[in-house]
Amino acid sequence: PFEVLIVGGGPGGVAAAIYTARKGIRTGIAAERFGGQLNDTLGIENLPGTEYTEGPKLTESLGRQIAALEAIDLMNLAKAQKLVPAGEPGGLHELHLENGAVLKARSLILSTGARWRTLGVPGEDEYRNKGVAYCPHCDGPLFKGKRVAVIGGGNSGVEAAIDLANIVGHVTVVEFDTALRADKVLQDKLESLANVDVLVNAQTTSIEGDGNRVSGTSYKDRASGEERKFALEGVFVQIGLVPNTEWLENSDLELSPHGEIVIDSQGKTNLPGIFAAGDCTTVPYKQIVVAMGAGSKAALSAFDYLIRNNEA
Numbered sequence: 005p006f007e008v009l010i011v012g013g014g015p016g017g018v019a020a021a022i023y024t025a026r027k028g029i030r031t032g033i034a035a036e037r038f039g040g041q042l043n044d045t046l047g048i049e050n051l052p053g054t055e056y057t058e059g060p061k062l063t064e065s066l067g068r069q070i071a072a073l074e075a076i077d078l079m080n081l082a083k084a085q086k087l088v089p090a091g092e093p094g095g096l097h098e099l100h101l102e103n104g105a106v107l108k109a110r111s112l113i114l115s116t117g118a119r120w121r122t123l124g125v126p127g128e129d130e131y132r133n134k135g136v137a138y139c140p141h142c143d144g145p146l147f148k149g150k151r152v153a154v155i156g157g158g159n160s161g162v163e164a165a166i167d168l169a170n171i172v173g174h175v176t177v178v179e180f181d182t183a184l185r186a187d188k189v190l191q192d193k194l195e196s197l198a199n200v201d202v203l204v205n206a207q208t209t210s211i212e213g214d215g216n217r218v219s220g221t222s223y224k225d226r227a228s229g230e231e232r233k234f235a236l237e238g239v240f241v242q243i244g245l246v247p248n249t250e251w252l253e254n255s256d257l258e259l260s261p262h263g264e265i266v267i268d269s270q271g272k273t274n275l276p277g278i279f280a281a282g283d284c285t286t287v288p289y290k291q292i293v294v295a296m297g298a299g300s301k302a303a304l305s306a307f308d309y310l311i312r313n314n315e316a
């Protein structure tokens with residue numbers, strides 16, 4: 005069995021593995037896709053110490069760092085399907101993979117990340133990273149002085165619009181429902197901003213471009229049924245971040261109402277010996293540096309658990 009088995013090979017899982025391996029602990033990583041969301045990320049400019057990098061490059065460099073650590077056994081293209089927690093504290097947890105294998109481990113670090121909910125309209129995939137964005141903290145500065153839309157009028161959409169209004173030229177918030185759903189204080193703040201417009205009862209139907217970049221978006225006015233279009237340079241989709249935790253729904257692991265793994269300040273879950281880190285957890289602010297910090301924290305907590313259970 006592994007002493008520590010990490011589920012997920014994104015920034016959170018990799019940071020955890022580096023920490024446990026450097027303590028000489030036999031560490032496994034089971035990852036559906038090594039690198040996680042980094043594989044879909046173009047420019048990264050907010051990782052302290054690294055002025056500029058690209059997701060696939062960062063993935064490569066994390067891969068080299070892992071490969072140099074002998075204690076780590078990386079299983080890529082390994083999708084976890086079921087968790088069977090240990091019967092008693094200090095016992096072995098089981099991880100069932102989609103390929104039929106069953107891995108056993110004294111402690112687990114779950115770091116399966118999340119995915120942005122997509123609109124599913126024409127143009128969204130085609131112009132992803134070419135004007136279609138999902139993370140205002142990451143990509144906001146790329147739209148300095150330009151016109152953007154934020155699709156989604158919940159808390160994250162309205163927060164994004166307030167944030168972007170400081171940087172971009174103009175923001176249009178597009179909400180499907182008949183009213184914004186964000187907290188009143190956010191809506192009040194939004195209303196006070198001169199360069200923001202709000203469209204409600206508007207169903208985004210497509211994102212258009214010139215072949216290289218986004219140039220506009222279309223929506224259906226749900227009251228009149230009319231189709232309308234406006235010109236812009238960027239579209240931020242803010243209709244939710246979905247944690248990759250569906251496979252944990254029938255385990256005894258505590259999940260939040262949004263499906264996030266509930267952790268404490270040390271990365272502990274409600275089950276002894278099971279830790280979690282990164283975008284799949286209740287940690288606020290889903291970012292690379294946050295996931296890496298959480299991964300290293302969960303690793304140190306797992307180490308602490310193992311020495312207290314006489315195994316490390």
Ligand code: FAD
Binds near residue numbers: 015037039284
């Ligand atoms: P992830 O990166 O999502 O990794 C999860 C890992 O778990 C993957 O290996 C995945 O394959 C694996 N996995 C999932 N389910 C299973 C399963 N059942 N079994 C086994 N493995 C599984 N953040 C920044 O800080 N700066 C940026 O500039 C930035 N830009 C971004 C741009 C885009 C387009 C996107 C999508 C995100 C961006 N982010 C950025 C956010 C950042 O990528 C995430 O916060 C970060 O990757 C989270 O790391 P993680 O390890 O928690 O999860």
